[in-house]
Structures are given as structure tokens and as C-alpha cells.
Amino acid sequence: MAEIGIVIPAAGQGKRMGAGFNKQFLLLRGQPILVHTVRLFEESSYVSEIVIVGAESDLLVIKELVYHHKFLKVVAIIQGGAQRQDSVRTGVQALSSTIQRVVVHDGARPLLTLQAFHRFLEETEEFSAAIMGIQLKDTIKRVDLSGKVLETPPREGLRAVQTPQIFDRGILEEAHHQAEKVGYYGTDDAALLEWMGYPVQMVEGSQENIKVTTPDDLWLAERILAMREA
Template sequence: MAEIGIVIPAAGQGKRMGAEGNKQFLSLKGQPILVHTVRVFQMSDCVSEIVIVGAENDLALIEDLVSRYNLDKVARICQGGVQRQDSVRLGVLALSPTIQRVVVHDGARPLLTLKDFHHFLQAAEGFSAAIMGIPVKDTIKQTNSSGSVTDTLPRERLRAVQTPQIFDRQTLETVHLRAASNGYYGTDDASLLEWMGYPVQVIEGSQENIKVTTPEDLWLAERILTMRET
């Protein structure tokens, strides 16, 4: 298997969480959210190294967490950019030259299990780009600027996209550098490949693989981890 590197963008602030500073340092079952996120990759024999990208003011704290929790697969901690996309680009460029496949995973998505991660890697073999996604439960309607419905989208073909997302390293670098030179910003890394015409495969994810964005998400994450302990 090609050497796999992990890039974890962790520079986001907790505006919707109502927290001061980085939401990824909030406690989840007694440990920072970011530690839960990184640990699954630390445990994986498939992962060669991890790069964490953080805000300038958070770098020292991230270094302390990496040391305190013995996350020795973290090879580098680097400063992020203005937008998440900028941070991912910097993280990818910071990976060792030997890394051939890159997994990007949100720092605030701490409930990915080792089993689901390995299933994702196995299912992604043979694809230059693959992302996790889950079927949407609600009916999705498209509206115009005044709020009037213009279309009802076919729910069976819609997916709510998660991370991890995996890419051939050369392809990911190419699209990130092209987007940066053109001033193009996508909604996630996969959208950059779509913009340049590369195919992206969707692999079914898990309903439990939530992103902790609001206080309600943090409450739910606590409940999910408690359930897993029983």
C-alpha cells in the first residue's frame, strides 16, 4: 500500500459553538476534541505520518497536546492560512516527499472509528480521489433569492459529505496550487478536483461521524462515546 499521510486542518474558531478560541480544544469525555480526532490515525498501521495545521496562537498548545498524549506520528505542526483551503494546501506541502496518498480530515470530527477508517481506505483503493458521504434523510428543495422553491432535488442521489477524504498526493497538490493561483475557493478539497474535471468517488460513511460545530453537537458526541463504552 502507498504511504499515507494525514492532514488535519485545526485552525477553525468556535463561533457557532459560542466558545472563545478554538473549538477543537473543548473537552469531550475529559480530553480535547483534537486529541480524539488525531488518536484514530495514531492507532492505524496504515498511516505513516500526520500533519496538524493550526492557528498561529494555538501552535504551542497543539505541540503540548501532541507531547502529553504521545501522538508521535505527528511529524509537523504548521501554521494555517486565511481559509481552510489555504490551511490544507500548506499541510499537504508540509508532508514528507515519500507520502503518495493524502487523507484530509476535519480537526473537529472526533468520532471516526478505526474500523470505519480502514473500511474507507480499502474501499478507496483504485480511486485517485474518494470521499465519505451519507444519504440525506430530509427532502432537499432548491430556492431562489426570494425563498421560492425552484426545484425538489432527487434525494436518492444526494449525499451529505464528510471527512476523511483521500487523494493521490500529486493530484491534490496540483489542484490546490491551481486554485490558489486562480483565486478559486471550493467548499471542500474534493470540489477542487471537480472544478478541474477529476473524478471523485463517494464511499458510504457513518451517521456517527459528526462534525462538532454547535453545543448540541458536543452533547451528541458525548452521548455517542458513552454508548460505545457500554
């Protein structure tokens, strides 16, 4: 398996959390959310390098966390851009030239397990671009700006997208470069490759691999970790 580098965008301020500071510094089972996220990749034998991309005001705190927890695979902690896409592009550039497979994973998604991550790597080894996602439980409606229902797409063809997302470095960098040239912004990195016409493979994720965005998410994450420990 090729050397894998991890880019963790962690610059979001998390306004929906209402904490008044970066939600990734909130404690989850006594440790910052970001620490849970980084530790997973630090412990993976497949991961060679980790780059964390944060807001300028958070860089010192992130550096202190990395030093305190002895995360030796973190090779760079850098300032993010105006948008998440800008942050990921900068993060990829900070990886060593030997890294040819790049995984992008949300800093606020701390419940990915080592087993699930390694299974993801094995299932996506033959694909140039692959993402994790889960089937939807609820019926989805597409509506217009006034709230009028336009259609009900069948759930069978819909997935809620998660991270990690994995890419061959060359096509990821090309997609970011082309998007930057024309000012195109996608909802995630996979959207850039779709925009460029590259195939992206979806593999099954986990209902527990939640992104901590609101106080309810933090409560749920606490319960999930408590059950795992039990």
C-alpha cells in the same frame, strides 16, 4: 498499500459553538476534541505521518497536547492560512516526499472509528480521489435569496459529505496549485478536483461521524461515545 499521510485542518475558531476559543479544545469525555481525532490516526497501522494545521494563536496548545499524549506520528504542527483550503495546501506541503496518498480529515470530527477508517482505505484503494458521505434523511429544497422554493432535487442523487477524503498526492497538489493561481476556492478539497475535471468517488460513511460545530453536536458526541463505552 501506499504510505499514507494525514492532514488535519484545525484552525477554525468555531463561532457557532460560542465557547470563546477554538472548539477543538473543548472537552469530550474528558479529553480535547482534537486529541480524539489525532489518536485515531496515531493508532492506525496504515498511517505514516500526521500534519496538524492550526491558527497561530493555537500552535503552542496543540504542541503541548501532542507532546503530552505522545503522538509520535505528528511530524509537523504549522500555521494555517486565511481559508481552510489554504491550510490544507500548506499541510500537504509539510508531508515527506515519500507520502503519495493524502487523507484530509476535519479536526472537529472526532468520532470516526478505526474500523470505519480502515474500511474506507480498502474501499478507495483503486481510486485517485474518494470521499465519504451519507444519504440524506430529509427532503432538500433549493431556494433563492428571498426564500422562494426553486426546486426539490431527488434525494437518491444527494449525499451529505464527510471526511476523511483521500487523494493521490500529485493530483491534489496540482488542483491546489491551479486553484491558487486563479483564486478559486471550493467548499472542500474534492470540489477542487471536480473543478479540474478529475473523477471523485463517493463511498458510504457513518451517521455517527459527525462534525462538532454547535453545542448540540457536542452533546450528541458525548452520547455516542458513552454508548460505545457501554
